[in-house]
Amino acid sequence: MPLIPEEPQIHESVPGPRAVPAPGRTAATPRPVPGPRPAPIRPGGTGPHRTSVPAQRAPRETAAAESAATPQIQLIPAVAEGALDAADEAVDVLLDSGRAPGEVLVLTTGDPHPWSAHELSFGEASYWAQHDAGDDVFYANADTQRVTPRPVVVVAVNGGSDAAVAGALPAAMARAGALLIVCGDPQRVNSLLSVDA
Numbered sequence: 001m002p003l004i005p006e007e008p009q010i011h012e013s014v015p016g017p018r019a020v021p022a023p024g025r026t027a028a029t030p031r032p033v034p035g036p037r038p039a040p041i042r043p044g045g046t047g048p049h050r051t052s053v054p055a056q057r058a059p060r061e062t063a064a065a066e067s068a069a070t071p072q073i074q075l076i077p078a079v080a081e082g083a084l085d086a087a088d089e090a091v092d093v094l095l096d097s098g099r100a101p102g103e104v105l106v107l108t109t110g111d112p113h114p115w116s117a118h119e120l121s122f123g124e125a126s127y128w129a130q131h132d133a134g135d136d137v138f139y140a141n142a143d144t145q146r147v148t149p150r151p152v153v154v155v156a157v158n159g160g161s162d163a164a165v166a167g168a169l170p171a172a173m174a175r176a177g178a179l180l181i182v183c184g185d186p187q188r189v190n191s192l193l194s195v196d197a
Helices: 060-068 080-096 114-120 124-133 162-175 186-196
Strands: 072-077 104-108 138-141 150-156 176-184
Touching (some): 080 104, 080 150, 080 176, 104 162, 114 124, 150 162, 162 176, 176 186
Parallel strands (some): 072 176, 104 138, 104 150
């Protein structure tokens, strides 16, 4: 497949920043490595402006092994104002690499993700029914207790107090079966993780 300059191909074994900034961005944002994947590649995806394709269930043995392992952690440098954009881009890369939409949970430490705010406008029952169905990317605040673990958790550090972020990161790691992606200021994230450790 030929490479397109705006969207360089990222192989799972090649971590590192993007070579070219995304349209509308002033600086390059590193892209996540898709991480370990327990199931075959599936087309489609969800989230803002995507349609859902029903995902096939992975064998129970694979899911159990994935949840028993310590998740891989990736940090995508982003300022608080750009953390949601970085998280959305990470979700796009994950879905494009074959992750099923129902395998991805996106948490925010500051203002809610616009998708979450929109879905909550239809009521709590509808919002949580989507969560319980587990067939779509789900967006929630990091301090929400009701969300259940998923193979991939993406955290947008888009605000919140140091105490709130310090509590959100270990909780997100506990919910991540295979991969935890944190989009935020590396200095802040690392200092909060070292204080919490």
